[in-house]
Amino acid sequence: MQPRNMSMSGVVDLAAVKAAQEAKAKAEQARAEAARQGGGGAVSPADLVIDVDEAGFERDVLQRSTEVPVVIDFWAEWCQPCKQLSPVLERLAVEYDGRFLLAKIDVDANQLLMQQFGVQGIPAVFAVVAGQALPLFQGAAGEAQIRQTLDQLVQVAEQRFGLTGLTVDPDAEPGGGDRAAQDVPTGPYDALLEAAVRALDSGDLSGAVQAYRNVLADDPGNPEATLGLAQAELLQRVQGLDPVRVRKDAAEKPQDVEAQIVAADLDLVGGHVEDAFGRLIETVGRTAGDDRETVRVRLLKLFEVVGAEDPRVIAARRALARALF
Numbered sequence: 001m002q003p004r005n006m007s008m009s010g011v012v013d014l015a016a017v018k019a020a021q022e023a024k025a026k027a028e029q030a031r032a033e034a035a036r037q038g039g040g041g042a043v044s045p046a047d048l049v050i051d052v053d054e055a056g057f058e059r060d061v062l063q064r065s066t067e068v069p070v071v072i073d074f075w076a077e078w079c080q081p082c083k084q085l086s087p088v089l090e091r092l093a094v095e096y097d098g099r100f101l102l103a104k105i106d107v108d109a110n111q112l113l114m115q116q117f118g119v120q121g122i123p124a125v126f127a128v129v130a131g132q133a134l135p136l137f138q139g140a141a142g143e144a145q146i147r148q149t150l151d152q153l154v155q156v157a158e159q160r161f162g163l164t165g166l167t168v169d170p171d172a173e174p175g176g177g178d179r180a181a182q183d184v185p186t187g188p189y190d191a192l193l194e195a196a197v198r199a200l201d202s203g204d205l206s207g208a209v210q211a212y213r214n215v216l217a218d219d220p221g222n223p224e225a226t227l228g229l230a231q232a233e234l235l236q237r238v239q240g241l242d243p244v245r246v247r248k249d250a251a252e253k254p255q256d257v258e259a260q261i262v263a264a265d266l267d268l269v270g271g272h273v274e275d276a277f278g279r280l281i282e283t284v285g286r287t288a289g290d291d292r293e294t295v296r297v298r299l300l301k302l303f304e305v306v307g308a309e310d311p312r313v314i315a316a317r318r319a320l321a322r323a324l325f
Contacts, residue, residue: 043166048093052103054110055314057321058300061103065128068165069100069157071136071150074114074124076107081140082123088143089125092150098166099154100127112318116325127153130161133325189215189222196228205239208232230304238265250279257283257291261298268302276302277316285323296320 052060052072061070073089075082086104093102107114107122117126117133125136136149157163196211212229215222243266249256250263260283267276280299284292299320303313 043098043168045094045168045170048098048166048168049090049102049104052105052110054112054318054321055308057113058317061128062131062321062324064101065131066163068098068163069153070128071100071102071153072117072126072128073102073104074107074117074119074122074126075104076122079122085123085125085140088146092143092146096150096154096165098168100150100157100165113321116322129153129157130163131324189219189225193224193228196225196232200228200232200235205232205236209236226304227307230301233301234265234268234305237262238269241266255286257287257295261295264298264302268305273306273310273312274316277312277319281316281319281323284320296324 050060061072064070071089071093073082073086075086089102093100105113107119117124117135119138121138123140124138127134127136136153137145154165192211192215196208196215199205199207199211209229209232212225212232215225216229219225241262246259246262246266249259253259260279264276264279267273267279277299280295280302283295284299287295299316303316306313
């Protein structure tokens with residue numbers, strides 16, 4: 001199979017002036033939020049090549065694309081050209097020193113992602129920049145052509161979206177962060193977590209939210225606090241709502257983003273998890289721009305309430321990816 005045209009004209013088409021400005025602003029916001037939460041630290045060279053599946057696509061590709069261009073290598077074990085191309089891409093990912101991240105997707109295990117990107121044959125290489133997907137090439141290609149394409153990708157990502165890539169530290173532990181940071185004890189948070197639970201039990205939602213935020217201020221990745229905060233904020237949002245009025249508004253105003261978001265919150269509190277997810281995914285599909293982003297962010301918040309490993313969340317993430325692309 002011969003490689004397709006490897007020009008970067010597709011980036012220009014995707015990055016029309018208005019779209020580029022919006023994507024750049026969102027990327028800057030995402031990077032600022034990551035920095036505020038303690039992210040954005042140095043990574044090891046081993047972290048520049050990652051395996052991605054459908055469940056982790058939102059986190060590992062879409063979200064990461066707001067800080068670094070993500071190159072996607074669609075491959076399979078039985079594909080002989082893939083065995084020639086993949087090692088070249090992996091070596092270049094390290095050589096480019098954080099200017100792009102290589103995400104490897106096994107098409108046999110991730111048929112849905114293959115369909116969403118319209119992959120007709122493998123190897124196939126795409127990129128995602130600030131949430132925008134574009135094809136790079138299909139089929140085996142020479143290293144000189146690959147380098148030219150990657151150079152153009154890096155240049156466009158920096159000039160149009162302000163993505164300067166990742167900081168790579170050869171001494172950093174794989175998995176992100178340096179050894180010194182990883183060796184620092186996070187400290188006991190049992191008292192704060194217990195205080196949050198007591199606040200929830202007593203109906204003091206503001207107190208619970210603050211207690212969870214206090215934990216996350218010191219330990220941004222604390223899973224119990226992340227889940228607790230999402231649940232407390234959800235309960236805080238629906239407090240005092242009139243369910244009949246909310247559902248009436250949502251039914252009568254399908255184009256009203258806020259009406260659908262509030263109804264989804266009520267759906268989730270009432271235990272109608274799939275209804276809540278489905279409502280917001282449908283809203284994502286019929287909106288654009290800031291409205292779409294608002295709905296997407298709220299849906300991710302609801303995913304946190306239920307938990308990343310829940311099958312309903314995994315299925316909804318796949319449906320969200322279809323709606324976005």
